[in-house]
Amino acid sequence: AQSVSQHNHHVILSEAASLELGCNYSYGGTVNLFWYVQYPGQHLQLLLKYFSGDPLVKGIKGFEAEFIKSKFSFNLRKPSVQWSDTAEYFCAVKPGGYNKLIFGAGTRLAVHP
Amino acid sequence: GAGVSQSPSNKVTEKGKDVELRCDPISGHTALYWYRQSLGQGLEFLIYFQGNSAPDKSGLPSDRFSAERTGGSVSTLTIQRTQQEDSAVYLCASSARAVGAEKLFFGSGTQLSVL
Incomplete structure (x- = not known):
């Protein structure tokens, strides 16, 4: 069965530190890839997405993610985090030919000033 | 409305009772999804509706749903x-x-507590 693994459940960083959140999926075919974010007290919202083309995708608020097909990975990065990035981050995969988005367990990021 | 609306926001019920959760999607959106988020776990797909097509029920955990x-x-x-x-x-x-x-627009969810 398809699945999504997020390696870190909790990450604590200081402001200006660099961030990388891991995401791996298990599906051998074509995929669409997403990162969603949930800020405290807010709805889940799309951070960035990959469908095709350049494997390095840039999203809102300085986030980017790189699709590495050979590693089945779609890691999220930000060079310098801010306190306002404190949130829960979810990686999601839509396998080709399927209707549903499969989500990872999420990573809670806490950024200390 | 401007966003996806769910009601109630919180529901406490007793074991064995039936519950109904409501979702008002964004006007004009043809696709609608239900997910379940349990403590410490990801979002578990439940069901998907697309227009007039038969729904994808593959995620429903039991026939109680x-x-x-x-x-x-x-x-x-x-x-x-x-x-x-x-x-x-x-x-x-x-x-x-x-x-x-297209991206998914999420509601704020219904917190269900079964005592």
Whole structure:
């Protein structure tokens, strides 16, 4: 069965530190890839997405993610985090030919000033 | 409305009772999804509606769970004979087209607690 693994459940960083959140999926075919974010007290919202083309995708608020097909990975990065990035981050995969988005367990990021 | 609306925001029920959760998607969105988020776990897909097509029910965990979407708009998720393991946040999302072309817009969820 398809699945999504997020390696870190909790990450604590200081402001200006660099961030990388891991995401791996298990599906051998074509995929669409997403990162969603949930800020405290807010709805889940799309951070960035990959469908095709350049494997390095840039999203809102300085986030980017790189699709590495050979590693089945779609890691999220930000060079310098801010306190306002404190949130829960979810990686999601839509396998080709399927209707549903499969989500990872999420990573809670806490950024200390 | 401006966003996906879910009601109630919180529901406390006794084990064995039936519950109904409601979702009002964004007007004009043809795709509607239900997910369940349990403590410490990801979002578990439950069911997907797309226009007038037969829904994808592959994620419903048991026959106690059912959902319908009337008139291609409002959706109701029904859980019969609730169990304590049904306690979770139930999220609804809608999109303008099938996932892969448009992003999902999520509601704020219904926190279900089964005592």
